[in-house]
Amino acid sequence: TNNETKIWTKTNELIELELYLSFTNYSIPVEYLSNNYSVNGLIDSINGNILINTTISQDGKVVTQLFSNETFSNSDMFELEINLLSPQLDKLALLNYEIYFDNNPPLLSLNLKDLLKIDSNKLSDLQVSAIVSDEYRLNKPHLAVKWYFTNNGTIIDGTEGETMINSTEFTLYNTYFNQSIDISPFNANLLNKDSEVVIWFEAFDNSGFELTGLGTSNEPILPKFNWVDFEPKLDIISVESDSPIFGQDLEIMTRIVNLGQLNGTVEVNLKDNDGNILEARFIEIEPGKWTETNWNFEVWTTEQIIITIELVNYSQSRQIEINDIEEFESSNRELNGLIGLVLLLTFLLVGGFGFAYHRSSKELEQYTKLHRQNVSKKRYAAPPRPSELDNIGEEE
DSSP, X not given: OOSOOEEEEOTTOEEEEEEEOBOTTSOOBOOOOOTTOXXXXXXXXXXXXXXXEEEEOTTSEEEXXXXXXXXXXSSSEEEEEEEEEOXXXXXXXXXXXXXXXXXXXXXXXXXXGGTSXXXXXXXGGEEEEEEEEOSSOOSSOEEEEEEEEEETTEEOTTOOEEEEEEXXXXXXXXXXXXXXXXXXXXXXXXXXXXXXXXXXEXXXXXXXXXXXXXXXXXXXXXXXXXXXXOOEEEEEEEESOSSOBTTOEEEEEEEEEEOSSSXXXXXXXXXXTTSOEEEEEEEEEOTTOEEEEEEEEEOOOSSOEEEEEEETTTTEEEEEEEOOOBOOOHHHHHHHHHHHHHHHHHHHHHHHHHHHXXXXXXXXXXXXXXXXXXXXXXXXXXXXXOGGGXXXXXXX
């Protein structure tokens, strides 16, 4: 008995068969056969037994060999009949095999659309589309995918992996594979923007030929590893004053640039000499953009001040030193008081002059009004009465 009745082989390859003898209709092995029993192998084109090195063990196991000679057939296959013979050379049992010549390795064809560039944020969903072409349909239609990541040409421990893809479709000569796979390492922190990935595929045809073509172990795929992340970077830090004074409200300007391809939010801390947080802010930045932020604090000492700007969780910080801080002296206070007094007197003088001017303007306006009234009365007075009208009797 043997479950495989078809054999694929290369030309002139040694084939070894393992057979097991059992009683007909039973799974009970045939044991302790005498040496007078034999096994032969027959094909149509050759007279006589083509099997070599045949042995029959006491537990019923038969091991035999033959060469796949291309002269056995004018086509790409031949039929083999194996017989168990009694001591009298009677046929007690037989098996028939179809043996196919397969002298060409399978060829891999890849759809490179999703394999030429791999985004770092899509490692868990890498689409693989492949075709394996061969003379015969694959008995084991599986495609192994293997990969690892490197930094500066050195394999990163913990990034190696492999998975198996099952076929999705068959034609006469082609086996199709289409599946999404996950190539992300267990620890994502092992990778960075300088990492690279190597991917290759493995498969064997029915006669044992290894897969060939672009993307196999001899020609692995080296996709561009596109680092997709939020990448804030401190760009500029500047102080508004070159001669700070004790007690002064000082302003620092920071510019943070997002060099990455994702938007995100970064926590930024403003720290003093002792690492105490003076102020913390959360700043959101779009990809390829930058944000300027103004920070204010009071100069609390005349000694050197070191201000640290820190990007939390991004291992970035910058320091700026503030030196030559001047003491706020009493002479300065007196000078400021004198200046204030002068300003006050100036205000009072200007105010008094304005009041006098306003009062004079009011008096002039009143005088002008009275003058105009007098002129108006004189202009419109009635004419004198004629004297003739005063002698009433004479008129009568």
